Amino acid sequence: MSSPLLQARSLVKHYGSVEALRGASFEVSAGEVVSLIGDNGAGKSTFIKCLSGAEQPDSGEILLGGEQVRLDSPTTARALGIETVYQDLAVAPDLDPAANLFLGRELKRRGLLGALGMLDKAEMRRRARAEFSRLGVNLQSLDVPIGALSGGQRQSVAVARSVVWASKVVFMDEPTAALGVVQRERVLDVIRKVRDQGIAVVLISHNMPEVLSVSDRVEVLRLGRRVARFKAAETSLEELVGAMTGALVQEDAA
Amino acid sequence: MTSTVAEKPTEDDTPRRRPLRLRLASANTLWISLVLLALIAVFAAINPGAVLTLFNLQTTLIETSVLLVLAVGMTFVIITSGIDLSVGSVLVFSGITSALVMNAMSPGGDSTGAGWGVITVGLLVALVSGAAWGLLNGILVAKAKIPPLIVTLGSFGAALGAGELLTGGSDVRTVPDALATTLGSGTSFGVVPNLVILAAVVTAVGAWLLGTTKFGRYTYAVGSNEVAARRTGIAVTRHLVLVYLLTGVLAGLAGFMSLAYFRTTTLTSHSTDNLNAIAGVVLGGTSLFGGVGSIIGTVVGVFIPAVLQKGFVIIGVNVYWQPIAVAIVLVAAVWFDQARRRARNSR
Numbered sequence: 198m199s200s201p202l203l204q205a206r207s208l209v210k211h212y213g214s215v216e217a218l219r220g221a222s223f224e225v226s227a228g229e230v231v232s233l234i235g236d237n238g239a240g241k242s243t244f245i246k247c248l249s250g251a252e253q254p255d256s257g258e259i260l261l262g263g264e265q266v267r268l269d270s271p272t273t274a275r276a277l278g279i280e281t282v283y284q285d286l287a288v289a290p291d292l293d294p295a296a297n298l299f300l301g302r303e304l305k306r307r308g309l310l311g312a313l314g315m316l317d318k319a320e321m322r323r324r325a326r327a328e329f330s331r332l333g334v335n336l337q338s339l340d341v342p343i344g345a346l347s348g349g350q351r352q353s354v355a356v357a358r359s360v361v362w363a364s365k366v367v368f369m370d371e372p373t374a375a376l377g378v379v380q381r382e383r384v385l386d387v388i389r390k391v392r393d394q395g396i397a398v399v400l401i402s403h404n405m406p407e408v409l410s411v412s413d414r415v416e417v418l419r420l421g422r423r424v425a426r427f428k429a430a431e432t433s434l435e436e437l438v439g440a441m442t443g444a445l446v447q448e449d450a451a
Numbered sequence: 452m453t454s455t456v457a458e459k460p461t462e463d464d465t466p467r468r469r470p471l472r473l474r475l476a477s478a479n480t481l482w483i484s485l486v487l488l489a490l491i492a493v494f495a496a497i498n499p500g501a502v503l504t505l506f507n508l509q510t511t512l513i514e515t516s517v518l519l520v521l522a523v524g525m526t527f528v529i530i531t532s533g534i535d536l537s538v539g540s541v542l543v544f545s546g547i548t549s550a551l552v553m554n555a556m557s558p559g560g561d562s563t564g565a566g567w568g569v570i571t572v573g574l575l576v577a578l579v580s581g582a583a584w585g586l587l588n589g590i591l592v593a594k595a596k597i598p599p600l601i602v603t604l605g606s607f608g609a610a611l612g613a614g615e616l617l618t619g620g621s622d623v624r625t626v627p628d629a630l631a632t633t634l635g636s637g638t639s640f641g642v643v644p645n646l647v648i649l650a651a652v653v654t655a656v657g658a659w660l661l662g663t664t665k666f667g668r669y670t671y672a673v674g675s676n677e678v679a680a681r682r683t684g685i686a687v688t689r690h691l692v693l694v695y696l697l698t699g700v701l702a703g704l705a706g707f708m709s710l711a712y713f714r715t716t717t718l719t720s721h722s723t724d725n726l727n728a729i730a731g732v733v734l735g736g737t738s739l740f741g742g743v744g745s746i747i748g749t750v751v752g753v754f755i756p757a758v759l760q761k762g763f764v765i766i767g768v769n770v771y772w773q774p775i776a777v778a779i780v781l782v783a784a785v786w787f788d789q790a791r792r793r794a795r796n797s798r
């Protein structure tokens with residue numbers, strides 16, 4: 198295996214008296230899909246928030262390309278090429294898909310008008326259309342606020358937004374939970390496309406067949422700690438469930 | 452936008468722009484514009500002579516221009532899902548500081564004969580006074596995270612109180628003649644009141660800012676989903692402070708306009724400006740829940756109460772019906788907005 202692109206070592210995170218992470222470790226390489234699985238409350242979302250700058254761990258270290266980094270905000274993480282699809286939908290429902298895709302990264306016009314802050318809406322629309330079609334995101338209209346789209350389409354836009362801007366790592370916290378079968382396949386296809394571009398993808402999912410089909414590796418969190426790691430091709434549903442419930446423990450995983 | 456024309460042919464699965472007709476039909480602004488046109492048509496049909504006389508048009512426009520300037524700022528605030536109850540008091544406070552400074556700069560403390568140098572200082576004082584209250588509102592809302600209703604209810608009382616402290620509770624009645632006869636009651640191009648031109652310019656700039664710039668885009672984003680905006684790296688706190696600051700500055704400008712028009716600080720006449728501005732904004736299709744709205748809508752919304760008022764006078768209906776009629780239209784507008792949201796959120 199190539200040296201890991203992103204590495205977390207012994208992260209600890211408390212919320213008041215709740216210990217969400219108790220020394221969790223993790224790694225992912227470029228061009229690899231790693232699924233992070235675990236029971237509800239295992240700390241998966243917290244872990245991803247720490248790795249994407251949305252939360253700061255109380256202790257532990259995070260390395261990107263072998264160098265220790267401090268992710269003090271999502272902006273810092275994004276500047277380093279780390280994008281996230283959050284579990285709670287992080288889109289602006291009243292804005293259209295193009296506006297959401299470019300949110301926080303708006304293109305301005307050239308010249309004086311741009312200096313005054315005027316947006317190049319036509320160019321953003323054009324690029325949004327190209328990106329959506331490249332990623333296979335089907336929308337009936339680019340003009341409606343995305344709150345008027347179905348849950349699946351909204352989620353597809355959120356996924357598209359993170360993969361379009363990611364240059365190193367994409368985190369996806371249950372991106373397919375709200376989706377129908379067809380849309381779920383679409384998102385999985387996007388994940389494969391992104392991986393093939395050499396980007397590291399970290400997927401949280403409760404759907405074990407999905408995990409086994411799309412992942413290269415699987416890491417299992419339990420009670421805020423990594424308890425097992427598998428190669429997807431060499432494991433089974435039973436093993437994954439066993440690790441999640443604590444029936445199976447790998448001594449060397451933590 | 453006309454971008455679609457120049458683009459290469461779209462693939463089958465890529466979306467096309469919906470026709471303008473459809474986009475307009477779904478917008479609240481269209482409906483309320485139709486209501487406004489219908490009102491004007493009805494009043495004109497009942498009394499064709501009176502409605503379109505120049506004087507009626509002029510007075511309606513003048514009386515609405517100060518409110519319109521307040522409402523432009525209010526539109527930004529409401530789109531962020533905030534509210535600003537302080538605008539009327541900030542208007543009065545700014546008029547007072549402006550008038551007091553202009554008087555203090557004039558011989559004998561009477562600015563009636565003051566020149567443009569003094570008047571310019573007066574304008575700056577009004578703008579800075581408004582900015583100060585806006586900044587205070589913004590910091591308390593965005594940084595201290597106190598609900599805007601409470602913050603601006605506080606500054607609504609405090610700004611008026613501060614103004615009354617400065618004047619000892621009575622109006623300042625000395626205003627430069629040069630100001631009153633130009634900005635206050637002057638006209639350009641023969642018939643267009645200068646006050647109206649200023650309000651139109653403010654409105655146009657506001658529409659440009661909201662509709663085409665990054666500042667406007669962020670205003671919608673913050674109101675639509677504050678968490679999402681924050682996560683995409685938008686400086687939400689700073690943006691909210693700027694929005695309240697903008698509203699304060701516009702209230703300061705409105706105070707200066709009011710001073711020019713009435714030639715006095717009108718201490719007691721602005722206690723319901725806040726509600727009138729909010730009503731105009733909401734009538735114009737801006738959502739109290741944030742994320743949706745337009746300046747064009749606000750223009751229409753602000754004129755509806757004014758037209759009802761004038762119309763009732765013209766056709767001889769007791770004017771006390773006006774607030775009742777406005778209330779009905781307002782409640783209906785908000786009800787439509789909520790129904791629209793429910794329909795959307797149930798998808």
Ligand SMILES: Nc1ncnc2c1ncn2[C@@H]1O[C@H](COP(=O)(O)OP(=O)(O)O)[C@@H](O)[C@H]1O
Pocket residue numbers: 212215216217235236237238239240241242243244
């Ligand atoms: N913001 C928070 N405040 C308090 N407790 C939290 C917060 N976020 C998560 N927790 C707690 O941390 C633990 C891990 O939660 P989470 O990371 O959401 O787990 P998962 O995503 O694996 O279901 C849970 O006990 C949860 O209640």
Ligand SMILES: [Mg+2]
Pocket residue numbers: 241242243284
């Ligand atoms: Mg979770």
